[in-house]
Amino acid sequence: MHRESIFLVGPMGAGKSTVGRFLADKLHYQFLDSDHVIEDKTGATIPMIFDIEGESGFRAREKVAIDDLTQRSEIVLATGGGAILNPENRKNLRSRGFVVYLKSSVDALVQRTRHDRNRPLLQTENPEQVLRKLIEERGPLYEEVADLVIQTEQVSVHRVVKQILDKLAEQKII
Numbered sequence: 001m002h003r004e005s006i007f008l009v010g011p012m013g014a015g016k017s018t019v020g021r022f023l024a025d026k027l028h029y030q031f032l033d034s035d036h037v038i039e040d041k042t043g044a045t046i047p048m049i050f051d052i053e054g055e056s057g058f059r060a061r062e063k064v065a066i067d068d069l070t071q072r073s074e075i076v077l078a079t080g081g082g083a084i085l086n087p088e089n090r091k092n093l094r095s096r097g098f099v100v101y102l103k104s105s106v107d108a109l110v111q112r113t114r115h116d117r118n119r120p121l122l123q124t125e126n127p128e129q130v131l132r133k134l135i136e137e138r139g140p141l142y143e144e145v146a147d148l149v150i151q152t153e154q155v156s157v158h159r160v161v162k163q164i165l166d167k168l169a170e171q172k173i174i
Contacts, residue, residue, distance in 0.1 A: 008079060027165075029075055031075070059086060070097060108153035
């Protein structure tokens with residue numbers, strides 16, 4: 001039986017890393033986070049990369065990482081919130097695995113990210129406004145690549161993982 005990789009997309013704070021770890025454990029897959037892979041490869045934090053190379057420098061590194069990671073089998077990959085901005089990333093995600101969009105309200109995202117200093121785009125006076133704009137811009141792109149969309153607010157991680165596993169079983173992916 002072919003065991004496809006699972007790619008998680010969605011905005012920062014939607015729960016990609018948390019859900020990804022639980023899902024990988026249940027599937028006996030390797031869990032990877034594209035941001036952590038980039039940090040490990042460069043030896044620099046995401047905020048540091050943004051400071052030195054700007055967002056465009058980071059996105060170039062992200063494109064290389066997504067291309068590499070989406071070619072691996074039996075992984076659960078948590079992508080960065082902006083990974084879907086690049087058309088090639090969208091194509092690779094869509095064609096190389098099963099994509100789950102973890103969707104959440106702006107209010108829930110604000111609550112989950114408010115103390116996180118590791119999110120360069122939110123280091124601003126009004127992170128809620130930034131998140132609203134990001135969701136407006138990126139929401140249709142998340143929808144475009146998704147095989148499955150799951151609301152994550154007010155739902156336990158275990159419930160989200162069960163919904164994903166049920167869909168994978170239904171479609172005979174696992």
